[in-house]
Amino acid sequence: MDATNLRIPGPTPLPPAVLRAMQRAMIPHRGSEFRAFFRGLLEQVRQVHRTEGDVIILPGSGSAGWEAAIVNTLSPGDTVLAVVTGDFGVRFARVAERFGLRVERVEVPWGRAATADVVRAALERHPETRAVLYTYNETSTGVANPLAEVGPVVRAHGALLLVDGVSAVAGLPLEMDGWGVDLVLSGSQKAWMCPPGLVIIAAGPRVWESYERASFPRFFWDLGDARRAAAEGNTPTTAPLTLLYALKAACDLIEAEGLEAVYARHRRIGDLTRRRVQEIGYRLFADPAYASDTVTAAVPPEGVAVRDVVARMRQEHGITIADGQGPIKDRIIRIGHMGWVHEPEIERTLAALDAVTNSLAAK
């Protein structure tokens, strides 16, 4: 099967250079060769975030990033504003609840974006908010929330802005320092074009101020330990070498293409996907003004079942797309188009979707 036929919103297909990088032999993770390698990698990852802050890379996944963001900046009983625009927003909020935070949820209907006005009003209702949990790209609804506008609003209030960038970073424009974002977490298996297994966290100066006061016990996710180790090119615990090799290869690809060109490609393919799915008869699930360039969620034409579309894409075309999550599981299909994606494979996916949908609609 063609690996590029995996068109779910993560894990995403791996470029050949990333696969090759994982054939590299093990090296001592406490030696000088590793330190030089890791310093270089951290710098490349930092540049993708457009930040002067620190970058932490640990074994994990996006979920680990939620936990790390919370236990390093907050204390039990602190109030956080959890901005919920879909299933991943719900999960981020639940992690905060598990850790005993006072969680105020701001919910917008799924498919809509959490705008600066929404966040501003919520902060006015909850001035005691210590941190805002915000999802940049809501993978479950195909909405890219307007982080660029929300950043300054949260900064003006004084709360920390902790951002789930899982299906965004390296695919959607990000100006971490420019927008006033304090922390961004992401997972290697999305626009980073790597296998799952790494959590990537960028943290600005206000995170470190909060870190000093945060009272949760912490060890594996202690970002201060990781920061101190990183300053010497080390990791606080055993470095996940193979995945770091993969991430280095992916960063090299991003650099070679150019970050702006990477974003432009995602925009172009996002536009193409949205235009074609609508031509085929689908309705965009996301508010078109905030539709994501990394994942498209779409409601099939009347009489066409999500389950059938997904099954026949797989059976008849060898292409894997996703259904919805949570309460909208059977309402939408989702097509991932982040990371290593170009016109030919997305055209192939859309042609298959056209054939499958027409065939199902004709029944």
Next chain:
Amino acid sequence: MDATNLRIPGPTPLPPAVLRAMQRAMIPHRGSEFRAFFRGLLEQVRQVHRTEGDVIILPGSGSAGWEAAIVNTLSPGDTVLAVVTGDFGVRFARVAERFGLRVERVEVPWGRAATADVVRAALERHPETRAVLYTYNETSTGVANPLAEVGPVVRAHGALLLVDGVSAVAGLPLEMDGWGVDLVLSGSQKAWMCPPGLVIIAAGPRVWESYERASFPRFFWDLGDARRAAAEGNTPTTAPLTLLYALKAACDLIEAEGLEAVYARHRRIGDLTRRRVQEIGYRLFADPAYASDTVTAAVPPEGVAVRDVVARMRQEHGITIADGQGPIKDRIIRIGHMGWVHEPEIERTLAALDAVTNSLAAK
């Protein structure tokens, strides 16, 4: 460079089949193909532990296993007995302190083993002990602690036995249920013959009883969540696919060779290494009665500096061995011989050590 010339006690060289396995394409980690794969893998890993208990595999490292063992079975203020026989025992104890446990340390001189008598006496001094933290194989000293004897002692007391098996599991005999061990944690990069990036935890029924009472907040390391997901062939968070593919390939190798044959090979190579280093003029750092079959720690002959041995092994023979850790950094060399290791490469290492040591001693 020959990848088998990495002779530190982890990460260890990767067999070709493990490297090949990591070329497999990404699949949906929530699909039926993954579930069938993961169920099979969990069963293979369970057999290596010789347990009827549960196996949990998460992104992480051995250090993550320390945290998971603690937060899932204990509550702040509980007393634990930390059996310290070297640097990794120190670290396990420190993690317990970070989480606010009352840590009673039982220390034996580095190079010696913590016997059943030592543990029994400590438990008599601290009857309130809820859990014993024990290192099966102390990587920093080359001592294999007598877990088989200690298990029944701890079980008789009633405390949980939480075992760091990082440089032991899949290399040294383990009878988790037979010996009365409640939890064993290990990392993929040691005798498992995989890249670093996974923590592997086996947990018996007494862990789940303690889990119900343990009051630490937890999310990513919540073993109950992982257990519920595993029952359906799922992972609680995004599965680190590539490393799981690698672990499957390694388990297949272990099965093909046979677990007893794997242990016999480690014993044979451990014997060979200890005999030869002594012939070359080194003194075993570990009490010979408890010398480890996965790592040998040895004190160079008078006038030969550890630093010089390590440097010249690398420069003149392309072979990487380790120095010591912590207070014995400059006192010992360490040779790793776990996982994918056979006579030819260890003979090559020992021949190089002979040449380097003679040359240094002649100065």
